[in-house]
Structure formats: C-alpha cells, structure tokens
Amino acid sequence: MIFGGIIPYIPQYRVINRSRNSNGFSTLVCLALLIANILRILFWFGHPFEIPLLIQSIIMIICMLVMLELCIRVKNEMLHSSSMLAPPERKFLDFDMDYFWKWTDFKSYIQFLMLFTLSIGFLTNLLVNSVYFVEALGFLSVFTEAMLAAPQFYRNYVNKSTEGMSLIMVLMWTSGDLFKTIYFIARDSPSQFWLCGMLQVSLDVAVLFQVYMYSSNQNKILK
DSSP, X not given: OTTGGGXXXXXXXXXXXXXXXXXXXXXXXXXXXXXXXXXXXXXXXXXXXXXXXXXXXXXXXXXXXXXXXXXXXXXXHHHHHHOSSXXXXXXXXXXXXXXXXXXXXXXXXXXXXXXXXXXXHHHHHHHTTOHHHHHHHHHHHHHHHHTTTHHHHHHHHHHTOOTTSOHHHHHHHHHXXXXXXHHHHHTXXXXXXXXXXXXXXXXXXXXXXXXXXXXXXXXXXHO
C-alpha cells in the first residue's frame, strides 16, 4: 500500500530515460501530485489519519521529484542538441507567470515547492483548530489528486498523439483509482472522497480513449 502509488510511474520513467524524450509526459502531473501530497501531509496535522498513508505521501513526493528531475534534464538535453545557441534560462525567481512550471533548472521547482509548503504550513499552524480550514485542506488535496490525469489529457489533445506516454502507467492509474473508488463507496466514506474518485476514473478512461483515438495518427506517421 505504501509503495503502490509510485508503481505506475516506473514504466513512464523508463520510457523517458530510454528514449531521452519527455515530450509525451506532462510535468503538470508531477505538479498535481506534489501539491496534493503536500496538502495531505499538512492535513494530517489537523486531522491525523493512518501513518501508512502519511508515509505514502512522503514517498510520492520523493518519486515526483525524481520524475521531474529526469524530465527537466532530458528536456534541456533536447534543447541544447537541437540548437546551436543556448536556449534562454527560465527561473522561478524571474517571477514570470508565462513560464510557470516551465523553468529550465530543477532548483527553481524546489524553490517554488518550498515557498508553497512554508506558506500553507504557516496558515495551517494559525488555523489548525478551525474545522472548516482543515476540512478544506483535505478536500483540496483529494480534488487536486482527482484532476491528476487532466494535464496528460490536455497534452495528448494538443499533440494529437499519445506517443511517449506509457500506456502501462495509465492502465495502472485506472485500475488503482477504480479500486480506491469502490473502497470509498464500500466503506461509506465522505461523499467528496468517492465523488472525486469517480472524477479521477472518468479522466483515466478519457486518456485511455485518446490512445485508441490517436492510434491512427501514429500509424500514419509510421507509414
């Protein structure tokens, strides 16, 4: 259970590392999971839950940082190899919203995440006794995770292709989210849990449909 959440990303990591191309994977997936799990850890201080789930969130954050570092490194390799001129550097401290989460150095992502964690952590420390704030924190965590597949869906839609995206990763997303949603319903969990679970499964299925829909495009390219 603790390591189950990171398993779908192993095949995607291998695809990127082998092909030295990260265009098929949206790094916004990393953003969604990093934010969701940071919020979940902060939620624990106001509403403690099972320790294995807390450890799972910590491990997922580490996993997403590893994925993100690979994507940034590979993307920089691609930019430098395709141009004789060094591409302009984009950093978090430039505070340019046009390049949010499109920075060229890994340190910028760490700086943003540290600022986000410290800011929300400070608010949590002030409002930890407020039931409304704590529950809102928990809901935002669940909802952000539910929207996990949305960036990948959009990336596929823009590219009109799913090339570079690991199908195994999406199949694991779907099976894991389906199991989780059924578990929430069976355990009579709060409605936001299973509603967000159903949203998550719907997005997973939409991404799987894109694999079928864009397969003809990929076949034409191969021909």
